[in-house]
Amino acid sequence: MKKRSTLISIVTILILSLVLSACGKSDDSSNSTQQLGANAGENATELSFWTFVDLHGKHLDKMLGLWNKENPDKQIKLNVTVMPYDDMHNKLLLAVTSGKGAPDIADIELGQFPKFLEGDNVPLEPLNDVFAPYKDAVVPARVAIYSKGDQVYGFDYHVGATLAFYNTEILEAAGVDYKTIKTWEDYKQAGIKVYEKTGKYLGTADTSAIWQESYLLAQQNADFTDENGNPKVNSPEMVKALEMLVDLQKNNVIHTIPGGQPDTEEAKGEYNKGNYASALMPEWYMSRFVNEMKDLKGKYAIAPLPVFEEGQPRSVGLGGTGTVVTKSGKNVQLAKEFVAFAKLSKEATTEIWNTLGFDPINMDVWKDEAVTKNPDNEYVQYFKTNAFDTLNEIKDEIQAIKSVKASPTIGNVFNTVTLNAIFEDGKDVKEALDEAQAAIEQELK
Amino acid sequence: MIKKFVYSQKVAPYVFVLPFILIFLIFWSYPLANSFVMSFQDRMLGQDPKWIGEANYSKLFTDKVFLTAIKNSVVYMLGTLVLLIPFPMLFAVMINSKLMVGREFFKSSFFLPALTSVAVAGTIFRLTFGEMEGSLMNSFLGLFGVEPIKFLKDGEWSMAALLILACWRWTGVNMLYYLSGLKSIDNEYYEAASIDGASAWQKFRAITMPLLKPTTIYVTTISVYAGLAMFTESLMMFNGNNSPKNIGLTIVGYLYRQGIEKNKLGYAAAVGIVLLVIAMVINLTQLKLSGMFKKEED
Numbered sequence: 001m002k003k004r005s006t007l008i009s010i011v012t013i014l015i016l017s018l019v020l021s022a023c024g025k026s027d028d029s030s031n032s033t034q035q036l037g038a039n040a041g042e043n044a045t046e047l048s049f050w051t052f053v054d055l056h057g058k059h060l061d062k063m064l065g066l067w068n069k070e071n072p073d074k075q076i077k078l079n080v081t082v083m084p085y086d087d088m089h090n091k092l093l094l095a096v097t098s099g100k101g102a103p104d105i106a107d108i109e110l111g112q113f114p115k116f117l118e119g120d121n122v123p124l125e126p127l128n129d130v131f132a133p134y135k136d137a138v139v140p141a142r143v144a145i146y147s148k149g150d151q152v153y154g155f156d157y158h159v160g161a162t163l164a165f166y167n168t169e170i171l172e173a174a175g176v177d178y179k180t181i182k183t184w185e186d187y188k189q190a191g192i193k194v195y196e197k198t199g200k201y202l203g204t205a206d207t208s209a210i211w212q213e214s215y216l217l218a219q220q221n222a223d224f225t226d227e228n229g230n231p232k233v234n235s236p237e238m239v240k241a242l243e244m245l246v247d248l249q250k251n252n253v254i255h256t257i258p259g260g261q262p263d264t265e266e267a268k269g270e271y272n273k274g275n276y277a278s279a280l281m282p283e284w285y286m287s288r289f290v291n292e293m294k295d296l297k298g299k300y301a302i303a304p305l306p307v308f309e310e311g312q313p314r315s316v317g318l319g320g321t322g323t324v325v326t327k328s329g330k331n332v333q334l335a336k337e338f339v340a341f342a343k344l345s346k347e348a349t350t351e352i353w354n355t356l357g358f359d360p361i362n363m364d365v366w367k368d369e370a371v372t373k374n375p376d377n378e379y380v381q382y383f384k385t386n387a388f389d390t391l392n393e394i395k396d397e398i399q400a401i402k403s404v405k406a407s408p409t410i411g412n413v414f415n416t417v418t419l420n421a422i423f424e425d426g427k428d429v430k431e432a433l434d435e436a437q438a439a440i441e442q443e444l445k
Numbered sequence: 446m447i448k449k450f451v452y453s454q455k456v457a458p459y460v461f462v463l464p465f466i467l468i469f470l471i472f473w474s475y476p477l478a479n480s481f482v483m484s485f486q487d488r489m490l491g492q493d494p495k496w497i498g499e500a501n502y503s504k505l506f507t508d509k510v511f512l513t514a515i516k517n518s519v520v521y522m523l524g525t526l527v528l529l530i531p532f533p534m535l536f537a538v539m540i541n542s543k544l545m546v547g548r549e550f551f552k553s554s555f556f557l558p559a560l561t562s563v564a565v566a567g568t569i570f571r572l573t574f575g576e577m578e579g580s581l582m583n584s585f586l587g588l589f590g591v592e593p594i595k596f597l598k599d600g601e602w603s604m605a606a607l608l609i610l611a612c613w614r615w616t617g618v619n620m621l622y623y624l625s626g627l628k629s630i631d632n633e634y635y636e637a638a639s640i641d642g643a644s645a646w647q648k649f650r651a652i653t654m655p656l657l658k659p660t661t662i663y664v665t666t667i668s669v670y671a672g673l674a675m676f677t678e679s680l681m682m683f684n685g686n687n688s689p690k691n692i693g694l695t696i697v698g699y700l701y702r703q704g705i706e707k708n709k710l711g712y713a714a715a716v717g718i719v720l721l722v723i724a725m726v727i728n729l730t731q732l733k734l735s736g737m738f739k740k741e742e743d
Contacts, residue, residue: 089706093708097490097708115707115708207689208689258575258576258577266576266577408707416689416690416691417689421690424598439509439510442507442509443510445504
């Protein structure tokens with residue numbers, strides 16, 4: 001009798017472990033696939049789309065509604081799969097290079113893009129023919145970053161112009177007017193006051209993203225790589241940029257943040273609690289405020305970034321996601337036409353601002369006040385100032401940082417080793433950068 | 446004819462081991478041989494492979510990040526050996542003792558963590574060891590007036606966190622191995638020892654430990670490999686394969702970074718071969734020293 005009950009319990013445990021591990025599997029991938037295009041008829045073509053941002057699916061859903069209405073003969077049903085960032089890019093790279101299992105349409109983040117353009121057989125479809133009608137309305141720098149030679153492979157959602165977001169409630173409590181912050185010296189003095197009066201930090205010292213280095217380099221007309229695409233991360237401009245940040249950190253103006261940079265779950269929690277008084281981030285960070293930091297509504301104002309010396313360019317387009325069409329799809333031409341419509345048309349770019357809150361790459365929208373100042377828009381309601389007032393002020397100063405073959409490696413070394421060594425361990429800036437340069441060169445050999 | 450074949454005593458053993466042989470050849474030998482060839486190539490998916498001789502290996506041994514990965518994996522493996530062999534053995538002896546109250550309860554509660562998914566457990570441990578003041582560990586330490594610690598940005602703390610996760614997960618499994626080992630020890634030895642007046646400690650030293658040796662050897666062998674091949678725990682603990690200063694990077698993590706994230710399959714294959722060599726050398730030495738290769742003497 002005893003034996004039998006032992007046997008039964010062992011079998012139960014085995015079955016349970018099978019069931020539980022199966023549950024575990026589906027949790028791991030945290031994928032969800034959803035079919036969009038409810039208004040499509042029975043003859044609609046089915047296409048698939050992979051993305052790592054839930055909101056991007058929402059945008060394509062709206063565009064799909066319009067497309068199916070305007071093109072009754074070319075209707076589409078779209079299967080959208082949302083996956084975590086690393087997961088999606090790794091799977092996509094494997095799928096497109098092996099030619100099996102890839103979706104028709106996919107989002108590829110700018111930093112990952114060079115990996116997909118390596119070698120002679122690019123697995124993505126050139127989009128030149130569908131791009132031609134929009135060529136003159138679009139910011140050229142935002143197309144160049146997704147091109148190889150004269151072939152265009154991806155369309156971005158936004159320019160991603162860097163802006164300064166200030167928490168006016170905290171700044172007022174410290175007696176600081178954000179409008180007077182023009183240079184980094186002003187920013188430092190403001191931060192010292194904020195820390196003395198409120199005990200809060202004005203900004204972040206990022207250890208897991210290179211936004212800060214990017215805009216500080218762009219302000220000095222420099223880059224991470226030289227004109228041949230070789231890394232030069234220990235340049236005098238980079239040393240100047242990081243030494244300035246270290247000086248801010250020593251004066252308690254900026255401080256490292258849980259999560260390592262403003263665009264992480266942990267960091268957004270810290271912002272929402274009001275522990276940091278400003279975020280100097282690309283324009284798309286607005287959507288994170290509106291969707292994920294609801295407690296801050298009505299407290300934040302938008303202004304241009306501080307610079308080393310007045311007259312330097314105050315913004316750079318950062319981040320970005322190119323929507324691409326893969327070569328292995330069944331209906332490549334239809335996918336291309338839809339992507340161009342959903343990303344570049346006036347309707348699309350208006351919608352990109354309305355649902356995603358991004359600064360669209362089709363600049364016709366920037367001048368259309370009916371769109372940019374629409375009082376019903378949640379991105380207009382949330383902030384104390386209008387984003388497009390600042391954007392139009394700086395629109396001729398928006399620089400670009402090149403995305404080349406070495407970029408993913410540079411990002412990887414900075415985000416794992418270099419920035420942690422500098423801001424967490426207090427390592428000498430020049431020394432850390434020399435080591436980074438050596439590590440990157442070794443890796444690229 | 447068929448009947449003759451099936452009932453043949455000569456053929457039957459081969460038929461029975463055939464599934465294993467096939468699985469071994471298709472899913473083990475073939476990929477292994479293929480990886481070995483790949484490790485001498487510059488190979489990317491979608492591009493033609495190029496033969497580059499031992500260049501991958503010579504690059505590997507000057508690659509500081511790879512050396513960091515080896516160091517992390519070896520330290521982790523040694524840590525699991527120190528923690529996951531003596532303690533489960535001790536717990537098994539305690540649970541096996543007739544004096545123990547609630548034996549079944551302890552047995553199942555020790556084993557339960559092994560049934561949860563690493564992905565879920567790793568995520569919970571990441572939040573537990575978060576650097577925010579409100580994370581579980583920091584709020585606990587806060588009761589004693591300790592300032593919040595950035596656990597997952599510090600090499601030693603994060604290794605400790607990984608080892609705690611490993612202990613939480615594997616103590617029960619190793620304990621189960623030892624429990625089954627204990628069941629096979631004849632009670633007469635203990636009775637004889639009692640008659641001779643041996644103390645509990647002497648019985649443990651002179652009877653339990655030596656008779657558990659086969660179990661210990663088995664547990665050591667799988668722990669060496671599992672320790673060196675650890676990956677998912679680190680991936681979940683650091684929310685991705687890129688930990689600050691590579692403190693959580695393991696050999697397999699590096700293989701994944703090079704092969705999957707950077708599409709350098711040849712270089713990643715070389716990493717895999719080195720992992721295999723390290724694990725084989727350690728385990729063969731260990732098995733040799735413990736006398737597993739000697740014929741049984743009776």
